Amino acid sequence: MAMxxxxxxxxxxxxxxxFTAGQxxxxxxxxxxxxxxxLCHYPGLRPSGNCRLCVVEISNRSTAACITPAVTGQEIxxxxxxxxAIRKTITQMLFVEGNHICPSCEKTGxxxxxxxxxxxxxxxxxxxxxxxxxxMDASHAGILLDRSRCILCDxxxxxxxxxxEKNVFAIAGRGTDAHLIVNxxxxxxGDSTIAVTDLAANICPVGAILIKEQGYQVPIGQxxxxxxxxxxxxxxxxxxxxxxxx
Amino acid sequence: xxxxxxIRIATTSLAGCFGCHMSFLDMDERxxxxxxxxxxxxxxxxxxxxCGPCDIGLIEGGVCNAENVHVLRDFRAHCTILIAVGACAIxxxxxxxxxxxxxxxxxxxxxLNGTGVTNPQIPSDIELPLLLDKVYPVSEVVPxxxxxxxxxxxxxxFLQILEPLLTxxxxxxxxxxxxxx
Numbered sequence: 001m002a003m004x005x006x007x008x009x010x011x012x013x014x015x016x017x018x019f020t021a022g023q024x025x026x027x028x029x030x031x032x033x034x035x036x037x038x039l040c041h042y043p044g045l046r047p048s049g050n051c052r053l054c055v056v057e058i059s060n061r062s063t064a065a066c067i068t069p070a071v072t073g074q075e076i077x078x079x080x081x082x083x084x085a086i087r088k089t090i091t092q093m094l095f096v097e098g099n100h101i102c103p104s105c106e107k108t109g110x111x112x113x114x115x116x117x118x119x120x121x122x123x124x125x126x127x128x129x130x131x132x133x134x135x136m137d138a139s140h141a142g143i144l145l146d147r148s149r150c151i152l153c154d155x156x157x158x159x160x161x162x163x164x165e166k167n168v169f170a171i172a173g174r175g176t177d178a179h180l181i182v183n184x185x186x187x188x189x190g191d192s193t194i195a196v197t198d199l200a201a202n203i204c205p206v207g208a209i210l211i212k213e214q215g216y217q218v219p220i221g222q223x224x225x226x227x228x229x230x231x232x233x234x235x236x237x238x239x240x241x242x243x244x245x246x
Numbered sequence: 247x248x249x250x251x252x253i254r255i256a257t258t259s260l261a262g263c264f265g266c267h268m269s270f271l272d273m274d275e276r277x278x279x280x281x282x283x284x285x286x287x288x289x290x291x292x293x294x295x296x297c298g299p300c301d302i303g304l305i306e307g308g309v310c311n312a313e314n315v316h317v318l319r320d321f322r323a324h325c326t327i328l329i330a331v332g333a334c335a336i337x338x339x340x341x342x343x344x345x346x347x348x349x350x351x352x353x354x355x356x357x358l359n360g361t362g363v364t365n366p367q368i369p370s371d372i373e374l375p376l377l378l379d380k381v382y383p384v385s386e387v388v389p390x391x392x393x394x395x396x397x398x399x400x401x402x403x404f405l406q407i408l409e410p411l412l413t414x415x416x417x418x419x420x421x422x423x424x425x426x427x
Contacts, residue, residue: 101339102333102427103339103397103427105427108427117424118421118425121419121421121424123336123393123395125337129342131342133346220427226425
């Protein structure tokens with residue numbers, strides 16, 4: 001029988017860490033510099049639990065760490081070969097569902113989906129490609145929206161609502177019909193209130209929302225995930241105070 | 247006593263740009279040492295047209311036409327180990343960007359209605375392989391044993407996958423070497 005746990009502590013892969021009331025497992029892990037892989041979570045925004053990469057195991061249950069409250073005594077398995085194999089499969093499913101042609105994408109090297117593939121040792125997509133046809137929106141002078149690369153993480157949706165206070169984006173449709181829509185009279189980004197400096201325009205983890213005219217300022221080979229792992233960068237992230245005060 | 251027989255390798259480029267082959271040649275002087283253990287069979291490097299029995303086949307490029315299917319199946323039949331090399335072989339890559347359009351629209355744009363087209367006609371010579379409806383990753387046509395991602399994979403990465411295979415070991419690309427661009 002396990003020893004009685006100390007109050008307000010959980011253990012992740014055998015490492016005991018403290019949490020404060022109201023924190024999720026993800027919050028507590030990040031505060032203790034423990035990496036739980038994730039794509040749709042960004043500290044400072046309300047978690048939505050949709051990418052499923054942060055699924056961990058507690059006893060016989062699997063649960064998404066970003067939306068599960070930390071509770072005293074939880075013994076959590078995170079960085080295990082079994083969970084990382086499942087995470088790799090999820091990443092492969094995200095790749096085949098969209099159109100992720102890395103060599104032709106401006107975001108390559110700065111893309112978190114790609115970086116997740118690297119982190120998990122993904123060498124191929126395993127599943128048949130969907131090659132979906134999705135609408136591109138180049139109507140905004142400073143921002144490109146290419147739905148081909150959208151992984152429906154809804155970070156832009158939350159950033160626009162919670163930080164920019166504009167409500168520019170939403171996810172419409174269900175299942176394979178789910179897609180990002182724009183809140184404007186025409187449904188086009190150019191007619192929305194989004195600005196290049198908005199968090200929603202800059203938080204996209206993939207190449208779905210791109211700031212125009214800066215794609216190749218940093219050469220391929222010298223970009224974020226050419227030099228760092230997603231584990232390293234994820235432990236540094238937070239929505240800055242500046243964004244909240246804007 | 248006969249000399250130890252060399253490992254036979256065949257290579258081909260399907261719907262690719264030959265960039266992976268150029269990157270293979272970036273091994274430079276290391277090619278000399280490699281060729282002491284390896285003999286090239288069908289390959290653009292040798293210009294041998296028919297694939298004989300081989301230990302390893304390297305496939306660059308995706309599958310965009312009927313000839314690609316034929317060559318790929320021929321490689322699978324003749325090679326003990328088949329390796330998909332580069333982004334196009336693995337997920338279709340840049341050529342697969344035509345998959346967002348109907349094939350007929352692509353042909354009409356390129357050969358009939360496109361800017362600067364003279365003598366507009368869609369090529370229909372019997373010698374030309376028929377295009378497939380889409381560009382496919384090689385793994386959707388034949389089973390693949392190993393994948394070497396990158397656009398292109400570097401010469402070092404080619405060696406990292408080939409060297410263990412030459413001594414009968416399973417290759418494992420270090421995570422720090424995985425890249426899709």
